[in-house]
Amino acid sequence: MEKLERELMLLSRHQVLGRRERDPERLERSAYLLLSRIETQGPMSIGQLADAFGLDTSTVNRQTAALLRCGLAERVADPDGGMARKLRITVEGGRRLAGDREVNRSCLARVVAGWSPEEVRELEDVLVRLNRSAEALEGRYWPRTEEDGARAVCPPPVPQESATPAPAADSRI
Known part of the structure; x- marks a missing residue:
């Protein structure tokens, strides 16, 4: 979990730095x-x-x-x-x-210019899974549009049993 936490922190850093300073x-x-x-x-x-x-x-x-x-x-x-x-x-x-x-x-x-299309799809799939898992813990689901462009709400994922209990969710932003 240490490496995952660090990499997610770094990912958010890259997004924030690129937003306001450039434009x-x-x-x-x-x-x-x-x-x-x-x-x-x-x-x-x-x-x-x-x-x-x-x-x-x-x-x-x-x-x-x-x-x-x-x-x-x-x-x-x-x-x-x-x-x-x-x-x-x-x-x-x-x-x-x-x-x-x-x-x-x-x-x-x-x-991701040097990545294969398969690697990009794999990252997308993992991030969707990560976000849906977080949404399930929070009880707040982000609506996702279908590929045809119609508005649709993603049905809540079914929580899966875990061998280790999940820590309590922190509602602070």
Whole structure:
């Protein structure tokens, strides 16, 4: 576990260093995550976003207020007829998210340029498994889009028995 923890820490370091220093117009991490979730799941209320990320509603309220001020999201009536107003991505928010995503993918392509397609798929599969295992422990699942582009929520994975008990999950971010 020591090596795994160290490598995951280093991986997050590489992503953070590449984000803001190269282009100050890039989205903040919280904006990227919120917009990505809304893009995948569709319009969401502040309460739904708070539940999805396991955050306090006041924290999500501050983060979404920044999205609204920058014109990256807008408040809309609940498309399902509910009482709460929901947030959806604006055209500008979609453009900025797509731009950041393209930069991220371009950087990743340079990182794995010497890898075979099979090695890239193997890494993708392992990371999906890692993320789904973490989601199962937290009880919060990230919706995943199907290959056809339709919105879909990934069904919760079935937890598997382990020979060693898992440590208690820490809900802090």
